[in-house]
Amino acid sequence: MSAPAKKARRRASRGSGEELHGEIVEATKRLLADSASADAVSIRAVADAVGVTPPSIYLHFADKDALLSAVVVAVFAELDAAMLAAAEGVDSPMARLCAYGQAYVGFAVEHPEHYRIAAMDPCPRTDQQALDEVLADSAFNHMRAAVTECIDAGYFAGGDPLALTLDLWTAAHGLASLMIAKPYLPWGDLETVANRVLRAAALGHAAADLIGDDPGPDEVADWLVKQRTASS
Amino acid sequence: MSAPAKKARRRASRGSGEELHGEIVEATKRLLADSASADAVSIRAVADAVGVTPPSIYLHFADKDALLSAVVVAVFAELDAAMLAAAEGVDSPMARLCAYGQAYVGFAVEHPEHYRIAAMDPCPRTDQQALDEVLADSAFNHMRAAVTECIDAGYFAGGDPLALTLDLWTAAHGLASLMIAKPYLPWGDLETVANRVLRAAALGHAAADLIGDDPGPDEVADWLVKQRTASS
């Protein structure tokens, strides 16, 4: 009905065509936040939100996949920043690991469509693999560092910190992505459930090593019963 | 180039227009398995695979969403069957819980696009919520039954079996969905990693109760160090 909300854009001056680049990524993120999927965000809508015509987008991105990849980059950077901020001033490595996890799940739930495109959707044809190997690296490496410190502190058995970090990542991702995909399930309070799930993941990996070398279900069950009777 | 692979379809006889219903669902599942997403499977492609024209689909499904919902129903049923099959003859509840988890992750990794549409993608507008509350119920209830047995056996502290089941589900889902979304990560052998992750989830929840009431990171860390020194 009313004229489309075109921002009065001033044409970028000579050297700085790159201004638009950032604005486009931001607008895409904004639109994505209110959409059901990346498919639902069209180049036209992005152009309109920025206050520019669709062909302008192609001045800055080869195609839609390239644009979405840039968004994924931005999202991973934001996620990493949120994790670092949450762990600031937290000294004990175990507490830091938990803080990272809480921040991770919190970010995902707060920006479900951003998380979805970064961590749940299929990779675009362009090798996003290489892309987020490099990028998630920031967040992932921070987590791995905390895991390594936990190993050094004797909380976890030594061994492969990468595999352990990956395992813990699946725990955080499992909660985050399932809360996003099935928000109507009776999750309860976010912080409470995240705390429970993340603690269980860390504790569970550590405890498995206490029981023995790759214990089976029955060994786990026996150990639990023994512990419970001993402590009561 | 060559004529489309039309199956020579015989027209359904009078009472049995419903034959097509099942064939359409099966064809959709088959096409989905080779696609990147549900959007990439078109009504036209489904019709073609069944050997029928596109409007025929609408004789059996109100719209595309309804068709996809039917597929989700079928997928959940298959998943449940796979879990039950895997746990057949497994008597101890902890082992059964692990068997369920292994089967769950195995199914997801084996049928990634089916798992994606059922458990990772956003719900269609039609209230799939109600849909899969009823349907996943079969699989979910089987898991909950195993959890309850584990509680009865003293492996887990009593309390809310539903919340615990949900927590364990996030563990299985986390591994499954992350392996699907990021298959290029260094996961290692499926059975090994699934065993590790699922065991950690179960053990972790049980162990948290051993430590105390909702223990914080530092309590967990202290407990782990104490256990480790005691056992060495």
Added chain:
DNA sequence: TGTACATCAGTGAACGCGCGTTCACTGATGTAC
């Protein structure tokens, strides 16, 4: 300081496509007589 000109950020219009869906229809199937 003033003017001609090259640059290049951004435009307007259109392309071709594949999609979900609709609609009037056809013709095999089974039934009534």
Added chain:
DNA sequence: TGTACATCAGTGAACGCGCGTTCACTGATGTAC
């Protein structure tokens, strides 16, 4: 047993749409002289 007819599973053609992308262009910007 044979024929007229109602039923309804499935068809053929088309609809309108929104999409990603292209292409020849415009006109403000900054520079050279």
